[in-house]
Amino acid sequence: MADFQELIKNFNHLRVYIRAFYIYGYGTRNTISQKSKRTYDNEKRRIASYLGQYMKHYYGKKGKTVFLSIDSAAIPQNPFYKAYQSKSFTDNDMMLHFFILDRLECKKMLTAGQMTDEISFAYGEMFDVQTVRGKLREYEKEGILQSRKIGKALYYEKSKDTLEKFFPKKEAVEDCIVFASESMPFSVIGSYICNGMHLKNNYFLWKHHFIAHTLDDMELLQMVKAIEQDRGVELVNVSRKTNKKTTLKGIPFLILVSTQTGRRYVFLYADKQKRFMTLRLDCIQNVTLLEKAQHKQGLQQKAAEVLQTKWGTSVKWQNIPEHFEMTIFAEDKTEQFIVERLKREKRFGTVKKIAKNTYCFSIDTADTNEMMNWVKTFTGRIIDITGKNQKMINRFYKDMYCMAQLYEDG
C-alpha cells in the first residue's frame, strides 16, 4: 500500500462503502468488495482515517466484519461531513489557491498575466499563464473571485463577501448556522461555514436524524438545479438487489423525503418510459443536467394529480384511488393520545369518532399496500379494516396470524 492516498477524486466509491459499513454493517471483505479486494482495503483504510472513532469490527463465520456504529442522537455533528473534506488536488492547485488569494489581498485587482508575474516576483514560483487563468476562472465560478473588464483586459479581484462582513457578531448567528448545518437540506454546506467560523454545537441534540442523507447531496444538488431551471437530467440508477446499472433520462419535479424511514426520492417523469416514477436518491449516480424540458409545463397538472393520492412514494399514471377504512379502539377517558396519534399521522385521511371508544380512519389512496406498515403499528387496537384492495386486507390478517404463531412459544 505504498501509494495509498488518503484523499479521493471520486465520491461515489466512498459513498457506497460508507453506506455498506454504516447502514448494513454486516459485509465482509469478500462480500463488499465491488471491484477488487485492494479497492476494499483502500476504501476501508480511508474510512478508518476519516471516521476511525466510530469503526468497530467483529469476527463472524465469514471472517472479519467491519462496521460503523453511530448513534445519531449522541453526536454533535454529522461525522460523514468529514468525507466531503477529502477531495484530492494537485500540488499546483494547492499553491495557486494560497498565492492567488494572497496576491489579490495585496494588489486588489490583477489580470491573469499580471497574476502570473506577481506570483513569480513575490514567491519565486513560475506557473504557466494558462494554468493561472484556469484557476482564476474556476474561482470566479465558485464565487471566491469576481471579474471585471477594463478596456480589453479582464481583471480579477477577491470577493468582498467575507465571513467578517457577513457575521460581525459571531454570537448573533452561530446557533442559527449550527442548527442549519444539521437540519437543512445540503447541511454539509452549513458545516463548511461552521469550519470557517470555528463554530461548535453547544446547544443541539437530534432525534430521528438520518445522517446518511448527506452522502447523496451531490445528486440532490443536481436535481434541485434541474427542478429550479425546468431542465431534464440523465442519471444512472443502480439496482440494490442486482447491482445492475440503468441509464435513464427524465424531468425531476419534486424531492420526496421520508422523515420516518430515512429514504429520499426524486419524483420524475421518465421520458422513454412515458410515466412518472420515484427513484431513491441513494441508488442514483452521475446525474447530469440536460437542456430545458419544454414539455414540463404540460405535465404539471398530471404530476399534481398523481401526487395527490400517494400515501408514500408509490405513484400510478392511472390514478384510481383505493378506499380504505380502519376502526380503532381507544378509551375516550384515558387514551386520547391514540386519537391524537391518528390525527397527526393520518396524512390526507380523515379520523372520526363513530361510537364510544371507537374511531374510524378512512382514506382514498393510490396504493393501499404502502400504508399497511403504518396500519400494523396499531396492532392490538384494530377492531376492523375494510377496503377496496382485498388482497392487502387478506395479507393483514395473514400477517397477524403469522405473528401470533411467531410469538406463540416465546
Next chain:
Amino acid sequence: MELFSEIYGIYYDIVTKILQKQCITAYEINEMAQKYGFEESALQMIPKLLDGKSWRFLEKKQGKYVSKLQKSPSMPLTTLEKQFLKAVIEEKRCRLFLEEEEQKRLKQLLKDVPPLFREDMFDMFDQYQDGDDFENKNYQQIFRSIHRAMRSRHIVIIKYLGGHRSEKRMLHKGMFLPLKWEYSQKDDKFRIYCIKVEQSGKANPMVLNMGRIVWAKQTEKIWNKPVDMEKIVYGRKVKTPIVIKITSERNAIERFLIEFSTYEKESEYDEQTGVCTVRMWYVKNDETEVLIKLLGFGPVLKVMSPPFFVKQIKQRIDKQMQWIAKQKTSLYPYQIREEKNSMQCYDVFTEGENKSHGEME
C-alpha cells in the same frame, strides 16, 4: 459550483491554519496536522509541506518555518455558501435563532443571491401534522427567551401543558434550567432538555415539549453548579440491547436497517438462512416508538429479547387476535387456517436461534 471541492477540504483548512501562524516549528506543524486532520493526514501532508518541492509556502529560517505569504490567508464565502445562507434565513425553524434585526441585516446582504433551494421543492410526506407553530409570535417570543437563558445559564419560570392522556390537558408551572434543544424532523418539534429546579433545591432532569409551553420568564438566578450532560442526555439508553431477527422477505432487511439507522446497532447476516440478526440500543423514553415501529414490520421480523420487550409485543398481538376473533363478519380465522400451510415466514427464525454470534469488539 462544486459541493465536493478541495477548497472546503481538510488539507486546505490545515494549511490555512499553519500559514496564519507566520512562523512555526516542524513540531507545531505536526501537532496541527494531528489535531485537525484525518488519522493519516500528518503522514501525508508534512513531507509535502517541508520538502521544499511540493507545497512551497514555507521557508526555513533559524530552525523555524516562515510563511512566504504577505497576508494572513482567508477565503471569502463561496456562492454555494451564500445560496445556502439565503435558504437558511428564509427557513422558519432557523429564523428562530436570529433576532429580527439580524434577519434584516442578512436579508439585505443577500438580496441579490438566489436561495440554493426552495421549501416547496421538498415534500416531507410522512412528517407529523401536529408540529410546532414556528410562525406564531408567542411561540417565537418564548423560544427566544428560553434560548437566551440557555446561553446565559439563567433559570426560567415556565408554564406548560401536560400530556394528553385524557381529553383535558393540565397546566403546570415550574422553575427550569434549559440545557439543550432537541429537534426531530419527523415530529417537526423542538424539545428542551432541562433541569427542573424544585423549591427544596432538588434538581431533576426533564424533557419539555416547546410547543406545550404557554409562558416563560427568565429570572435573575444563574445556575453555576456543574451539570452532567452525558448522564442527562445519554444516561437513559438501555444497557441491554434489543435483539431482532429479520428475514429478507419483502426487502425487510434493507428497510429495517435504513429505518433504524439512527440507532446504535450491530448486525450480522447469515447467508444460509437469509436472516439478519441485529442488536440495537435505544433510549428508554423511546420504547413505545420502537415497539410500534417493529410491529409495523409484521411477521418479517421477530424480537428475540429482552423478555419484557417480547412480552409487550405478545400482549399487543394477543389483543389483536381477540379483536379478529370478535369479527363475526370477517372471513377470518377461517381463511387463515386455509393459508397456514403456505406461510413459511417464521421457520427461518427458529433455524437460526441457537447459533452463536461472533465476538464483538
